[in-house]
Amino acid sequence: MPELPEVETIVRELKRELVGDIIIDVWTDSSKNLQGNFSEFKKEIKNKKIIAVKRRGKNIFLFLEEDKIIWIHLKMTGHLLIGKYKFNKKEWVPVDNDKLLDPNNRYLHWVFLLRSGRALVLSDRRKMAKIVLLSDTSFAQQKSLKKLGIEPLSSGFTPEVLKTILRRSKSEIKRVLMNQEYIAGIGNIYANEILWKAGINPWIPSNKLQESQIIALHRAIKEVLSQAIAHRGTSAKDDNYRDVYGERGKFSSYLKVYQREGEPCPKCGTLIKRKKQAGRSTFYCPRCQK
DNA sequence: AGGGGTACCTGCGGGC
DNA sequence: TGCCCGCAGGTACCCC
Numbered sequence: 276m277p278e279l280p281e282v283e284t285i286v287r288e289l290k291r292e293l294v295g296d297i298i299i300d301v302w303t304d305s306s307k308n309l310q311g312n313f314s315e316f317k318k319e320i321k322n323k324k325i326i327a328v329k330r331r332g333k334n335i336f337l338f339l340e341e342d343k344i345i346w347i348h349l350k351m352t353g354h355l356l357i358g359k360y361k362f363n364k365k366e367w368v369p370v371d372n373d374k375l376l377d378p379n380n381r382y383l384h385w386v387f388l389l390r391s392g393r394a395l396v397l398s399d400r401r402k403m404a405k406i407v408l409l410s411d412t413s414f415a416q417q418k419s420l421k422k423l424g425i426e427p428l429s430s431g432f433t434p435e436v437l438k439t440i441l442r443r444s445k446s447e448i449k450r451v452l453m454n455q456e457y458i459a460g461i462g463n464i465y466a467n468e469i470l471w472k473a474g475i476n477p478w479i480p481s482n483k484l485q486e487s488q489i490i491a492l493h494r495a496i497k498e499v500l501s502q503a504i505a506h507r508g509t510s511a512k513d514d515n516y517r518d519v520y521g522e523r524g525k526f527s528s529y530l531k532v533y534q535r536e537g538e539p540c541p542k543c544g545t546l547i548k549r550k551k552q553a554g555r556s557t558f559y560c561p562r563c564q565k
Numbered sequence: 566a567g568g569g570g571t572a573c574c575t576g577c578g579g580g581c
Numbered sequence: 582t583g584c585c586c587g588c589a590g591g592t593a594c595c596c597c
Binding site: 352 | 566568569570571573
């Protein structure tokens, strides 16, 4: 589900809301999300204070005292919500009635009860989200984390650096953008939007991009991602994404091609096309992105 | 290396 | 209405 802008929005709020709070208990009906044993996990994190929250690519890390790190990847449909919840017969429901309408409350699978009386909740319709308990040492040993590419919004991500990345691969440019080992955090929505903005064909080999295209691509990556963060992420047609308060992301109304098959390209009026690429939908303007 | 496919899971919407 | 199909923001893994 969430890509860099959504995860960044979530993490900023988690940081504000959770740092200093203490996990007093944890409940789940879907221990498959967890790598490892649930009772062990519970024992390790119970009564630990949350001291920091960080993001890396699409990964979320809750740093607890005594060298415990909860690593969460939301995958396609994971959501983190904060609020007051109560156990009603056999399911958790929000105490605040306004939140009953949040579709994610139907799929609550993890509840972290907090000393403050609130809960951090993971909703996950497709149960693919991943939770792993790490220590500083095991954190440093995680292969998939070690392999993560550069943060596209960091100051180190310059046009020169992008050029070096692109020259390394003959793969189609959209695949490279979505490959977390090259650049961390871009998924299908933003890859589509970025390539449209830069006027680049999603199928051209990464190492064939012209200098001017690399400059345009670099600018598009920075602009699209930071604008999406400014609008608190994207809740697309299926209304899936919500922030930790259950609010929609407002970048949806700024999407130019994603889920706009058959609609006119905002630049030239040609109808937007959709084609399968690497098992995903690629939306593009056949005229602007030749 | 790089492209294709499937698996993990579940639900929704469209077509017939 | 009911059923089948394709689709979904991600990623790991297998095959050629």
